[in-house]
Structures are given as structure tokens and as C-alpha cells.
Amino acid sequence: MKKTAFAAFVAFWSSVVTLLVTWTLVPAVTLAEEEPTFTLEEVARHDRLEDCWMAIRGEVYDLTDYLPHHPAPPAVILPWCGREATEGMTTKGYGRDHSPAAWGQLERYRIGVLESAADTSTGQ
Numbered sequence: 493m494k495k496t497a498f499a500a501f502v503a504f505w506s507s508v509v510t511l512l513v514t515w516t517l518v519p520a521v522t523l524a525e526e527e528p529t530f531t532l533e534e535v536a537r538h539d540r541l542e543d544c545w546m547a548i549r550g551e552v553y554d555l556t557d558y559l560p561h562h563p564a565p566p567a568v569i570l571p572w573c574g575r576e577a578t579e580g581m582t583t584k585g586y587g588r589d590h591s592p593a594a595w596g597q598l599e600r601y602r603i604g605v606l607e608s609a610a611d612t613s614t615g616q
């Protein structure tokens with residue numbers, strides 16, 4: 493009787509652990525597979541202050557909500573909306589990189605990856 497109870501106990505908790513692991517891992521894998529990918533042509537459609545996307549180091553960002561909070565005037569940013577803007581981010585337009593804090597803020601606005609990022613990683 494004790495043996496049966498112990499086997500039932502082990503079986504029950506094994507099922508619980510299996511279910512928890514499945515619920516935790518499956519959505520993570522699914523999300524990773526479904527990461528949105530954008531082409532530069534798609535990014536280029538968002539080239540206004542009211543709708544501003546940028547591609548920076550192979551990632552795509554929707555910075556529309558951030559721009560009103562940016563310390564420099566909109567005229568500085570606008571030319572980079574809808575474009576590959578790594579140079580803008582690393583030079584601020586006058587040769588000085590943004591602070592690590594500024595780079596950190598970017599993450600909040602990330603919406604996906606640039607389709608051509610896969611090509612650049614192969615060095616082609």
C-alpha cells in the first residue's frame with residue numbers, strides 16, 4: 493500500500509513538473525521563431541517624425557514615441573527616420589557616440605530585425 497501511494501505521489505509530481513516545463517519553454521521557443529523581420533524598403537515607409545522607424549546595427553526600432561523626448565531638436569533626427577541609422581546613432585551628427593544610457597533606451601523601442609542582417613553576419 494505504501495509503495496502504491498509513493499508511486500502515485502511520484503507520478504503526480506512528475507506530471508506537474510512536465511507541464512510547468514512545457515508551459516515555460518514552448519512559448520519562449522515560439523516567440524523566438526516568430527520575431528518580425530523587416531526590409532529596408534519597409535523601414536523607408538516610416539520616414540516622418542509622426543512615424544519614425546530606424547534600422548540600427550541590424551535591429552529595427554519604432555522611435556515615434558521617443559522622439560518628443562529626445563534632447564536634440566527634431567531636425568537632427570528627421571533625416572535618419574526611415575533609414576539605416578547606425579551612423580546617426582554612433583556620431584550624433586558631429587562625430588560623438590551616444591552614451592551607454594542612450595543605447596540602453598533603444599531596447600524599449602525594438603520591433604524586430606532587419607532582413608538583410610543575416611547577410612551582413614556572413615560577411616557578404
Ligand code: HEM
Nearest residue numbers: 558563564568569572577580581584585590591594597598
Ligand atoms: C539616429 C539619429 C540620432 C541623432 C542624429 C542624434 C543626435 C543627438 C544629439 C545632437 C544630441 C545632443 C548633443 C549631445 O548630447 O551630444 C543627442 C543626445 C541624446 N540622444 Fe540622440 N540622436 C539620435 C538618435 C537617438 C536615439 C534613437 C536615442 C534613444 C532611443 C537617443 C538618445 C539620446 C540621449 C539619451 C541623449 C543625451 C546624451 C547621451 O546620452 O548621449 N538619440 N542625440
